[in-house]
Amino acid sequence: MADRMADRTLTPTHPLADRRGLLATVADETAGAVRLELEAPVAAVDLRLDPRGTGPAAVAAAIGAALPSAPDTWTAHPTGAALRLGPDEWLLTSTAASAEDWEFHVDEVAAAHGGMAVDVSAQRTSLRVRGAARELLSFGCALDLRPASFPAGRCAQTLLGQSGVLLVAHDVDDLQILVRPSFAAYVADLLVDAAGELVPQPVP
Amino acid sequence: MQLIACPWCGPREEIEFSYGGQAHVAYPEHPASLTDEQWAHFVFFRDNPKGPFAERWSHSAGCRRWFTAVRDTRTHRFVSPPEMTS
Numbered sequence: 001m002a003d004r005m006a007d008r009t010l011t012p013t014h015p016l017a018d019r020r021g022l023l024a025t026v027a028d029e030t031a032g033a034v035r036l037e038l039e040a041p042v043a044a045v046d047l048r049l050d051p052r053g054t055g056p057a058a059v060a061a062a063i064g065a066a067l068p069s070a071p072d073t074w075t076a077h078p079t080g081a082a083l084r085l086g087p088d089e090w091l092l093t094s095t096a097a098s099a100e101d102w103e104f105h106v107d108e109v110a111a112a113h114g115g116m117a118v119d120v121s122a123q124r125t126s127l128r129v130r131g132a133a134r135e136l137l138s139f140g141c142a143l144d145l146r147p148a149s150f151p152a153g154r155c156a157q158t159l160l161g162q163s164g165v166l167l168v169a170h171d172v173d174d175l176q177i178l179v180r181p182s183f184a185a186y187v188a189d190l191l192v193d194a195a196g197e198l199v200p201q202p203v204p
Numbered sequence: 205m206q207l208i209a210c211p212w213c214g215p216r217e218e219i220e221f222s223y224g225g226q227a228h229v230a231y232p233e234h235p236a237s238l239t240d241e242q243w244a245h246f247v248f249f250r251d252n253p254k255g256p257f258a259e260r261w262s263h264s265a266g267c268r269r270w271f272t273a274v275r276d277t278r279t280h281r282f283v284s285p286p287e288m289t290s
Contacts, residue, residue: 071212071213071214071267072213072214085267086212086267086268086269087212087267087269087288089267142205142216142217143216156213156266157213157265157266157267157268158216158220158265158266159217159219159220159265164265
């Protein structure tokens with residue numbers, strides 16, 4: 001009993017872990033046209049910084065790549081991605097650092113330039129849609145997702161069905177959906193349902 | 205559905221926005237010195253024009269920023285490009 005009490009380490013699980021099997025069936029049912037995958041959690045901070053000041057350049061130097069300057073775009077840096085969420089707001093993710101270290105690392109630089117960074121690792125969870133991702137998302141998203149208007153390097157906060165999501169374009173056939181954990185099950189079910197429309201029909 | 209041009213995100217569906225009422229309603233300089241009637245006018249009384257109306261909008265499902273836009277209440281057309289204000 002005492003031993004069991006002592007070993008109470010909390011291990012993070014993906015909010016959609018119980019739907020892993022369901023998501024995997026989509027690839028089979030659509031004959032590989034759409035593949036839905038869960039992504040491992042990453043460290044993420046929400047960075048607030050005056051875009052006209054010296055802050056963005058300082059943070060860029062600290063993370064090893066320039067922050068995205070245009071609205072609704074993202075750039076990769078050596079250990080993750082930097083997404084522009086607003087005029088003075090960025091989301092910086094890192095696959096290498098722990099959440100605490102990443103927040104400390106970014107906040108240290110941002111604070112010196114009048115900004116701040118807050119750990120939001122637990123705020124979003126990630127789903128990767130490969131294959132006919134744009135066609136699938138268009139069942140629940142009003143954005144023009146054609147590659148010409150939503151090319152790789154774009155990101156957008158918008159609605160997918162009734163849930164707020166952050167869409168990240170990695171490639172023509174590769175989109176990432178960042179969604180609040182409490183809405184993740186809804187979004188997953190919505191996508192599985194919509195994927196039914198992409199099931200190849202037998203020719204009569 | 206109507207598209208609203210967010211100054212940051214560009215044109216998005218109306219459902220992504222929330223309405224913030226009349227713009228440019230200044231907070232009273234000395235709230236404590238107002239009579240109840242004057243205070244009620246500040247809190248509750250708003251213009252209801254037939255025509256161009258300056259309004260506050262928030263892109264709550266997108267960049268979460270507030271902006272001021274002028275909308276024609278007869279046609280729902282936004283008559284001037286919205287401006288980003290804090």
